[in-house]
Amino acid sequence: MSDKLSKKIEDRQLQIGMVIFPGFTLQDLAGPQTAFGLHAKTHIIWKTMDPVPTDMGITLNPTITMHDVPDNLDVLFVAGGAGTPEIMKDQELLDFIARAGKTATYITSACTGSVLLAMAGLLEGYRAATYWPFYEPLIALGIEPSYERVCVDRNRITGGGVTAGIDFALQVIAEIKGRDAAEFTQLVLEYDPQPTMNSGHPRSARPEIVEQIKGLWGRTDEAVRVAKAHMERRARSQTPAPF
16 A cells, blocks of 8 residues: 555544445445455445345445545445446436545445446546456446456456455455455455355356356446447537637
8 A cells, every 4th residue: 555545544443435326236235344344434325315225126224325425435335236227327326426536545346336436437547347247338438447356456446246345355455454454354254265166257157158147137238328328428528619
């Protein structure tokens, strides 16, 4: 961690803001929050305090609205999930993410949350990871893709899909509090993955299984459409008016 970032994080309880939205994936939040909760005050952020449905139907209660989020967040985190294409059109939420990102020390995400960071203008000039079927909309937003499970590019830290959230959180903790704190957290969680099969990524899964997932995630096409429309609007707004 740079001296500049070190000075911003004092000997105090860390403040971590975690953005959710209708249709987010519970595991995108639950894994990182469980790790972060050992070291920080975590704020679960949405527009209201009403329960927010996940993409599997379970609801989660926010702990704070985006209007009350402290402006000294050490970490801004954005979850992902099946609701991403729709929430990409939510300018109010994107404006909040952009504002919070201006003062947060670290800008982070798991899964498709990186696409929302990109929509909010927080990943320009940075590499980022995302859920594997969602690299196309990320690229459409002009972001350099990273196919690592966890991508660290200065103070932008992004994780791949769903289960990468725990790996991601451990890396964030290591960046902020050091390797000992991260290893302590890993042991507390007994995070010792030993999958019974080897199909957790397209590079190892059978082709027919990969095709099934591609079909399930037809939402990618909608996300690409929204991303391209966003970039077209931005290009028009930056075009000088004729004399």
